[in-house]
Amino acid sequence: MDNIYIGSILIVVLIFTYFLTFSFPSVGGIFADPALYPRIIIFILMLLSGVTLFNGLKEMKNKKHTGEEIIEKGKKTNLKKPIEVLFCLIIYFSSLNYFNLIIPTFIFLIIIFMIYGGKFRIGLIYAIFLAFSLYVLFEIIFKIPFFPKYKIF
Amino acid sequence: MGIFTRLYSEGLPLILHIQMILLMFFSVFLGITIGALPGLTVTMGISILLPFTYKLSPVAGIIGLLGVYVGGNYGGSISACLINIPGTPSAIMTTLDGYPMTKKGFAGKAIFLSTASSFLGGIFSVVVLSLISPVIARIALSFTSVEYFLIGIFGLSAIAYIIEGSFLKGIISAMLGLLIATIGSDPMVGHPRFTFNRPELFTGVEFITAMIGLFGVAEILIQLEKEEYLKQVKQNIKNIYSNFKELKSLVWVILRSSITGVIIGAIPGAGGTIASIVSYGQQKRFSRHPERLGKGDPEGIAAAESANNACTGGAMITMLSLGIPGDAVTAILIGAFMIHGLRPGPVLFKQNFELVSAIFIGMFICNIFMCFIGLAGAPLFARLISLSKKYLNPAILVFTIIGSYAIRNNFFDVGTMLMFAVIGYLMAKVKIPRTPLVLALILGPIIESNLRRSLILADGDILLFLQRIITRPISACIFFLTIFILFLPLLGKRFNREA
Numbered sequence: 001m002d003n004i005y006i007g008s009i010l011i012v013v014l015i016f017t018y019f020l021t022f023s024f025p026s027v028g029g030i031f032a033d034p035a036l037y038p039r040i041i042i043f044i045l046m047l048l049s050g051v052t053l054f055n056g057l058k059e060m061k062n063k064k065h066t067g068e069e070i071i072e073k074g075k076k077t078n079l080k081k082p083i084e085v086l087f088c089l090i091i092y093f094s095s096l097n098y099f100n101l102i103i104p105t106f107i108f109l110i111i112i113f114m115i116y117g118g119k120f121r122i123g124l125i126y127a128i129f130l131a132f133s134l135y136v137l138f139e140i141i142f143k144i145p146f147f148p149k150y151k152i153f
Numbered sequence: 154m155g156i157f158t159r160l161y162s163e164g165l166p167l168i169l170h171i172q173m174i175l176l177m178f179f180s181v182f183l184g185i186t187i188g189a190l191p192g193l194t195v196t197m198g199i200s201i202l203l204p205f206t207y208k209l210s211p212v213a214g215i216i217g218l219l220g221v222y223v224g225g226n227y228g229g230s231i232s233a234c235l236i237n238i239p240g241t242p243s244a245i246m247t248t249l250d251g252y253p254m255t256k257k258g259f260a261g262k263a264i265f266l267s268t269a270s271s272f273l274g275g276i277f278s279v280v281v282l283s284l285i286s287p288v289i290a291r292i293a294l295s296f297t298s299v300e301y302f303l304i305g306i307f308g309l310s311a312i313a314y315i316i317e318g319s320f321l322k323g324i325i326s327a328m329l330g331l332l333i334a335t336i337g338s339d340p341m342v343g344h345p346r347f348t349f350n351r352p353e354l355f356t357g358v359e360f361i362t363a364m365i366g367l368f369g370v371a372e373i374l375i376q377l378e379k380e381e382y383l384k385q386v387k388q389n390i391k392n393i394y395s396n397f398k399e400l401k402s403l404v405w406v407i408l409r410s411s412i413t414g415v416i417i418g419a420i421p422g423a424g425g426t427i428a429s430i431v432s433y434g435q436q437k438r439f440s441r442h443p444e445r446l447g448k449g450d451p452e453g454i455a456a457a458e459s460a461n462n463a464c465t466g467g468a469m470i471t472m473l474s475l476g477i478p479g480d481a482v483t484a485i486l487i488g489a490f491m492i493h494g495l496r497p498g499p500v501l502f503k504q505n506f507e508l509v510s511a512i513f514i515g516m517f518i519c520n521i522f523m524c525f526i527g528l529a530g531a532p533l534f535a536r537l538i539s540l541s542k543k544y545l546n547p548a549i550l551v552f553t554i555i556g557s558y559a560i561r562n563n564f565f566d567v568g569t570m571l572m573f574a575v576i577g578y579l580m581a582k583v584k585i586p587r588t589p590l591v592l593a594l595i596l597g598p599i600i601e602s603n604l605r606r607s608l609i610l611a612d613g614d615i616l617l618f619l620q621r622i623i624t625r626p627i628s629a630c631i632f633f634l635t636i637f638i639l640f641l642p643l644l645g646k647r648f649n650r651e652a
Binding site for chain 1: 321322324325328329331332335339341342344346347370373374375377378379542543544546547548550551554555558559562564567568571574575578583584585601604605608609613
């Protein structure tokens with residue numbers, strides 16, 4: 001099924017990308033045209049995606065339901081935790097835009113620590129220590145400028 | 154007195170005093186730390202430290218930055234080996250064998266091999282290039298867009314050796330990388346492509362943020378899904394120095410890769426990343442057990458690291474003798490020369506020979522310090538990985554976010570990094586290799602701009618362009634070498650079948 005997903009998603013994305021190339025202006029000769037090189041790559045990718053889709057359809061047709069497949073289906077995959085972490089990352093990076101480094105980092109570290117199965121008390125000490133160290137390293141030593149809209153520290 | 158002797162004697166009075174020795178030690182240590190931290194790159198570290206050299210003497214300022222350069226180039230391999238995140242782009246190939254070795258419980262061995270190979274590659278580049286630099290620089294200076302285009306293709310041909318699993322998926326990954334590399338201003342006419350009117354995309358996708366997302370965050374998400382973080386990897390850190398025997402068997406690998414690194418380093422724009430890619434591909438070809446590469450093979454680490462560090466000498470000599478930067482770091486180093494009223498180039502050899510000599514000796518000493526700090530700190534670095542992931546991963550995630558931001562002080566780059574993290578995670582789910590995409594991202598702009606420039610110079614005549622490839626001696630060599638490398642796996646399979 002993977003090949004069918006890859007092939008079909010790629011084809012949709014490539015068609016969209018191909019139409020975007022028409023917004024590029026034609027300048028000078030054919031080799032100065034900004035759209036030429038991306039179109040060549042899109043064309044090759046289209047062919048490769050077509051082959052992948054074809055392979056996927058062929059595999060599906062010939063597929064025999066074996067015991068191995070049932071075991072494969074039964075394998076435990078935990079999608080919850082990656083999504084939680086990704087969500088936290090997005091919130092954390094958005095909050096850096098509004099607050100300074102230290103507070104969002106402190107909260108983020110405690111939450112991630114607990115997602116990883118850590119205890120709250122240890123997480124608290126860990127987050128205080130690390131958030132302060134990172135603040136010293138990035139804001140004081142490396143002088144990386146953050147431009148928070150609401151500066152607390 | 155011969156020029157070689159003069160190169161290693163005239164600068165001695167400038168170097169051999171306690172302040173300079175301490176400065177070199179500290180700068181190498183700082184470089185290793187910067188290189189090892191995911192998201193902090195050597196380029197960024199040097200550009201941040203550059204203003205601090207104003208107050209120092211020209212020798213102290215330039216050698217201090219060189220220490221960071223040498224240390225940082227090596228430091229990238231530490232995070233590559235321990236947490237599968239190349240601290241610097243040039244350590245990308247080290248992850249392929251360094252991390253699997255660590256996963257097997259031999260982090261100490263991985264760090265020892267990367268340190269020793271980096272040291273030998275670095276020393277080799279300083280010594281050999283001081284002898285042959287005028288010749289290499291002259292060759293590199295005669296390169297035209299045809300040769301640069303072929304160098305890009307040559308680098309891309311290494312993909313044939315590093316793809317695991319489906320070859321078709323590997324090619325798709327590389328082509329996606331080439332397509333993503335077209336985002337930004339057109340290299341010839343400057344028109345924005347696929348930028349959606351976002352000025353942050355005009356200079357293209359920030360490569361380092363893409364790499365942090367694809368390899369850093371995506372790897373953590375995959376581990377979370379498989380609950381791999383619950384497993385504790387015990388490290389064999391007791392017998393680091395007993396690996397000297399293994400090092401002996403890698404002498405030829407290191408020598409060959411160092412030569413590759415030196416030559417590629419001398420080519421302006423090529424840099425350590427391409428050197429390690431080409432050298433790794435070369436190793437896969439020459440290895441007696443190519444199937445072991447990518448699974449924690451010492452040869453893979455030695456090939457990638459020695460080539461990557463040999464590049465520092467190559468890039469430096471081209472920069473010193475011709476004033477052409479070999480990579481982004483040497484481009485910033487040219488700035489360091491200029492703030493002290495100096496201009497790298499042939500005139501520097503005539504007017505400031507003492508400084509040139511001091512730089513050579515300084516690089517030599519920095520490499521020795523790098524080896525010392527790397528080996529002495531190996532148990533400490535190896536212990537880092539045996540830390541529970543619940544302590545390490547939250548900190549890594551913060552580093553990836555802040556590191557992505559700090560490159561251009563831009564939140565857009567953090568968004569890009571997260572987008573690539575999702576892409577990397579999905580690619581891993583459907584078993585599309587991520588490395589070809591990253592390689593194509595680096596090589597894409599080189600290939601496109603030089604291909605189009607060559608075709609325009611040939612008046613759009615493709616036959617004339619092909620004729621130029623064949624008739625120019627250097628381009629013909631690179632072309633046939635690329636063909637040879639691309640078809641070698643097929644020939645190898647045929648010979649094996651016949652045998």
